[in-house]
Amino acid sequence: MLGYALRRLVLTVPVLLGISVIVFLVISLIPGDPATAILGSFATPENVERINRELGLDRPLPVQYLTWLQGVLEGDLGRSYSLNRPVLDEVLERFGPTLILAAAALFLCTVFGLAAGVVAAVRQYGWADKLITLAVLIGISTPSFFLGIMLILWFSVDLGWFPTGGMYDLFGDGSLRELLWHLTLPATALAVVATGVVARLTRSGMLEVLRQDYVRTARAKGLREGRVILRHAFMNALVGIVPIIGIQAGFVLGGAVYIETVFQWPGIGRMLVTAISTRDILLVQGGVLVVAASFVLINLATDLIQVALDPRLRRG
Amino acid sequence: MASTLPRRTSAWARLSRNGLAVVGLAIVVAILAIAILAPLLPLADPNVTAPANRLLPPFSEGAWLGTDQLGRDMLSRLVWGARVSIAVGVAATLVAAIVGSTIGLVAAYFGKLADNVLMRGVDMLMAFPYLLLALAIVAALGPGLLNALLAIAVVNIPFFARSVRGATLGLVQREFIEAARLSGYSNARIILSELFPSVLPVIVITMSTTVGWMILETAGLSFLGLGAQPPQADLGSMLGDGRNLVITAPHVSIVPGVLILVLVIGINLLGDGLRDVLDPRLKSGALSRPVARTAVAEGRTSGTGDRGALLEVRNLRTEFHIGQRVLKAVGGVDFVLQPGESLGIVGESGSGKSVTALSILGLVPTPPGIVAGGEIRFAGRDLLRLPMHDLQDIRGNRIAYIFQDPLTTLNPLMRVGHQVTETLVRHQGLGGSAARRQAEELLDAVGIPQPRTKFDAFPHELSGGQRQRVVIAMSLANRPDLIIADEPTTALDVTTQARVLALLNDLRRQSGAALVFITHDLGVVSELCERVLVMYAGKVVESGPVGEVFAAPRHPYTRALLACVPVLGEPERALDAIPGLPPPVDDLPEGCAFAPRCPLAMAECRRGEILLARTGEGRRSRCIRWMELGDA
Numbered sequence: 040m041l042g043y044a045l046r047r048l049v050l051t052v053p054v055l056l057g058i059s060v061i062v063f064l065v066i067s068l069i070p071g072d073p074a075t076a077i078l079g080s081f082a083t084p085e086n087v088e089r090i091n092r093e094l095g096l097d098r099p100l101p102v103q104y105l106t107w108l109q110g111v112l113e114g115d116l117g118r119s120y121s122l123n124r125p126v127l128d129e130v131l132e133r134f135g136p137t138l139i140l141a142a143a144a145l146f147l148c149t150v151f152g153l154a155a156g157v158v159a160a161v162r163q164y165g166w167a168d169k170l171i172t173l174a175v176l177i178g179i180s181t182p183s184f185f186l187g188i189m190l191i192l193w194f195s196v197d198l199g200w201f202p203t204g205g206m207y208d209l210f211g212d213g214s215l216r217e218l219l220w221h222l223t224l225p226a227t228a229l230a231v232v233a234t235g236v237v238a239r240l241t242r243s244g245m246l247e248v249l250r251q252d253y254v255r256t257a258r259a260k261g262l263r264e265g266r267v268i269l270r271h272a273f274m275n276a277l278v279g280i281v282p283i284i285g286i287q288a289g290f291v292l293g294g295a296v297y298i299e300t301v302f303q304w305p306g307i308g309r310m311l312v313t314a315i316s317t318r319d320i321l322l323v324q325g326g327v328l329v330v331a332a333s334f335v336l337i338n339l340a341t342d343l344i345q346v347a348l349d350p351r352l353r354r355g
Numbered sequence: 356m357a358s359t360l361p362r363r364t365s366a367w368a369r370l371s372r373n374g375l376a377v378v379g380l381a382i383v384v385a386i387l388a389i390a391i392l393a394p395l396l397p398l399a400d401p402n403v404t405a406p407a408n409r410l411l412p413p414f415s416e417g418a419w420l421g422t423d424q425l426g427r428d429m430l431s432r433l434v435w436g437a438r439v440s441i442a443v444g445v446a447a448t449l450v451a452a453i454v455g456s457t458i459g460l461v462a463a464y465f466g467k468l469a470d471n472v473l474m475r476g477v478d479m480l481m482a483f484p485y486l487l488l489a490l491a492i493v494a495a496l497g498p499g500l501l502n503a504l505l506a507i508a509v510v511n512i513p514f515f516a517r518s519v520r521g522a523t524l525g526l527v528q529r530e531f532i533e534a535a536r537l538s539g540y541s542n543a544r545i546i547l548s549e550l551f552p553s554v555l556p557v558i559v560i561t562m563s564t565t566v567g568w569m570i571l572e573t574a575g576l577s578f579l580g581l582g583a584q585p586p587q588a589d590l591g592s593m594l595g596d597g598r599n600l601v602i603t604a605p606h607v608s609i610v611p612g613v614l615i616l617v618l619v620i621g622i623n624l625l626g627d628g629l630r631d632v633l634d635p636r637l638k639s640g641a642l643s644r645p646v647a648r649t650a651v652a653e654g655r656t657s658g659t660g661d662r663g664a665l666l667e668v669r670n671l672r673t674e675f676h677i678g679q680r681v682l683k684a685v686g687g688v689d690f691v692l693q694p695g696e697s698l699g700i701v702g703e704s705g706s707g708k709s710v711t712a713l714s715i716l717g718l719v720p721t722p723p724g725i726v727a728g729g730e731i732r733f734a735g736r737d738l739l740r741l742p743m744h745d746l747q748d749i750r751g752n753r754i755a756y757i758f759q760d761p762l763t764t765l766n767p768l769m770r771v772g773h774q775v776t777e778t779l780v781r782h783q784g785l786g787g788s789a790a791r792r793q794a795e796e797l798l799d800a801v802g803i804p805q806p807r808t809k810f811d812a813f814p815h816e817l818s819g820g821q822r823q824r825v826v827i828a829m830s831l832a833n834r835p836d837l838i839i840a841d842e843p844t845t846a847l848d849v850t851t852q853a854r855v856l857a858l859l860n861d862l863r864r865q866s867g868a869a870l871v872f873i874t875h876d877l878g879v880v881s882e883l884c885e886r887v888l889v890m891y892a893g894k895v896v897e898s899g900p901v902g903e904v905f906a907a908p909r910h911p912y913t914r915a916l917l918a919c920v921p922v923l924g925e926p927e928r929a930l931d932a933i934p935g936l937p938p939p940v941d942d943l944p945e946g947c948a949f950a951p952r953c954p955l956a957m958a959e960c961r962r963g964e965i966l967l968a969r970t971g972e973g974r975r976s977r978c979i980r981w982m983e984l985g986d987a
Contacts, residue, residue, distance in 0.1 A: 058479065065494070182616065182619075184575055330487055
């Protein structure tokens with residue numbers, strides 16, 4: 040297991056390099072003179088010269104990339120012109136809130152998606168299954184930004200149960216309770232689509248597993264149905280579902296852009312939207328790079344969880 | 356071409372039978388029609404502002420859906436916005452489909468380096484959180500509807516590339532591609548005229564599952580202000596405008612939001628339906644799971660029975676209801692088993708022997724299986740009508756099963772030792788260490804070397820013979836009164852078969868358990884069993900003591916089965932299988948089911964029901980000409 044983990048860890052290096060290449064190449068997509076475009080309204084002659092020097096825009100592309108990569112590895116993601124501070128500082132400051140939001144949404148979609156999928160499969164064609172299938176259909180068709188607005192309208196404006204946005208109260212105590220109170224609506228809005236996807240795939244995974252011979256064996260042993268479903272069927276279905284949850288982490292990290300905008304959550308998503316409108320390309324680049332790298336690590340984690348669940352995957 | 360026509364019609368017919376898909380189609384067609392016909396509809400100009408009429412609520416005069424913050428008519432803006440959103444979403448889907456499918460086709464067709472380079476590139480795109488890469492692209496190209504379209508298309512390319520590559524890989528090796536290559540067709544021509552039409556269904560399925568997202572995501576970029584720029588508006592930018600007014604004028608955001616929701620629901624319903632039609636393997640209805648216990652039709656227990664018997668099966672009828680068809684797998688089987696007795700059930704595949712055995716503990720999969728009638732009395736209790744909890748107390752405890760393939764019958768994720776202790780804990784209430792000790796003893800008793808180490812092994816780490824030994828250990832764990840073994844050695848190699856059978860036989864005799872042994876191997880039956888039941892097309896055709904039945908069969912089917920057994924030292928003996936096939940059990944002929952294959956069949960054999968006749972002490976035969984079968 041440890042050997043597999045190490046091998047798998049080594050394999051993430053080329054993926055991270057590939058990501059860095061794509062993120063770097065995004066700059067070359069910029070039409071016209073990149074330095075002017077990157078700087079936008081900050082394009083004073085000194086700044087243009089500085090960015091040309093930083094990015095080495097007069098040199099061949101591979102050389103530019105290596106120079107840039109060296110900077111990245113040294114923790115230098117360049118300087119944000121609109122904020123006038125190092126990109127890395129800003130990105131790290133914004134990353135925490137996004138991680139909290141995404142983790143909460145991932146937790147919700149995992150718990151509710153798995154539960155709904157298992158119930159639907161066990162009660163296939165029953166009313167619970169039909170209800171869940173309908174809810175899943177609506178869930179995966181819901182634009183999360185619209186749902187976010189509606190949640191604010193119902194639960195914040197009409198009912199007054201939750202705040203309309205932000206991560207803490209302006210003059211609050213910054214307690215965990217206060218955070219959870221602010222987190223509930225955005226995490227829910229962010230989790231709905233992913234919950235539907237997880238539920239749908241859990242249902243079909245369970246249906247597949249429930250027909251397997253070892254489930255019949257478990258029943259032939261006289262085990263109670265609860266144990267047959269959870270210990271024998273669900274654990275086997277989970278092996279196939281864990282990577283799906285990993286993919287949902289990607290959708291949740293991306294979808295955070297909408298939710299952070301709707302709920303004024305001080306995360307990286309809202310930072311990116313602002314940075315795009317102010318044409319602060321280096322800030323966008325740094326933000327995307329950090330989030331994408333964290334997604335690679337999440338995928339690594341789901342891979343390892345899958346292998347921990349299924350001993351057959353440990354070979355090779 | 357004539358042959359493809361009916362198939363297409365039936366695809367349409369199948370789609371139209373799927374109620375939800377039809378609803379989806381109706382929604383999509385309705386919204387599409389309105390969007391396309393927008394210029395012809397009597398709508399207000401969507402861009403004319405009227406500050407006096409700003410934020411009118413819905414159902415106001417002259418503005419059904421109210422007006423927005425600039426006094427523009429919401430209904431008109433909705434229709435025109437939907438037009439833009441759909442056009443952009445569909446265009447993004449087409450771009451992604453064309454580029455992605457090309458990558459998939461080229462990668463699979465050329466293989467090797469091209470495949471490696473292209474698919475690694477696709478993997479890189481997949482390594483990004485979906486929307487984030489789109490944002491980076493928009494950031495570089497600048498906000499705008501066209502750039503949003505491109506960005507969303509790019510991030511969807513991997514879905515097409517992967518599924519098309521997968522579908523193409525299976526085709527590239529096929530004969531018609533090879534033939535095209537040999538006839539000197541150019542690569543481009545083979546890809547376009549041979550491969551592309553074959554993978555088109557895959558492309559259509561992928562389009563139908565992604566077009567909904569793409570409409571959502573392009574609307575999302577507009578919502579963030581990165582897509583449609585004023586005065587141009589799509590559903591997303593309308594929603595974005597309404598967001599700040601949500602408290603004072605919620606309709607400005609609700610109206611476009613609901614339309615996106617309804618449109619995407621329609622697309623998803625239609626997409627699911629299309630997928631079911633184009634890819635029947637995925638059809639949800641085909642995947643039904645068995646419930647905890649076979650369904651039993653209403654019926655009464657006679658309440659009387661053979662008091663001394665361990666197991667008494669009376670007129671058991673087990674059926675499979677598949678669509679309109681009723682497969683009568685077991686059509687009225689009777690037998691009695693005394694304590695400690697061993698009974699072999701033999702017959703060809705599909706004769707109903709396994710279903711008979713599975714019916715005993717309610718392990719026939721429902722759906723589609725159902726016990727349509729009969730009684731199964733175990734130690735005087737009717738198993739078919741026993742409460743679930745009581746049945747579970749008998750399963751694995753008083754009656755144990757050994758199934759055919761030990762690789763699939765053991766849980767692949769559980770250590771084999773735990774699969775043994777599980778049944779000890781369940782039925783004997785043993786604690787952890789006591790259960791482990793006993794499980795190790797059991798593993799030792801079934802001849803597994805180093806039982807302490809092997810306790811912690813996973814099934815895939817054991818050989819086939821060892822796996823089946825584990826299954827035998829599991830079945831013996833609670834010293835059952837009856838063991839049902841369903842072809843327990845067919846998955847093993849010949850030498851292992853003999854050893855496992857000998858082990859099973861010894862352990863069963865020591866424990867004094869009764870045995871029901873299901874097999875098509877008559878030799879094994881004569882070694883292991885005292886009595887034999889020969890089944891054909893769901894019915895018992897002959898029964899009696901093994902030695903007598905095999906020495907002097909009283910049914911032509913038994914005689915034919917015996918003729919198929921190879922005999923050592925008689926290589927010249929004809930090993931012909933019985934000519935013909937068993938009748939389909941949803942369409943049994945009248946009279947004797949074996950008559951169509953029987954050399955002795957006459958007109959009377961095809962009339963009325965043939966009953967089991969007593970042919971000697973403890974012997975029965977379902978043949979009206981049994982007396983003519985001389986002693987072999």
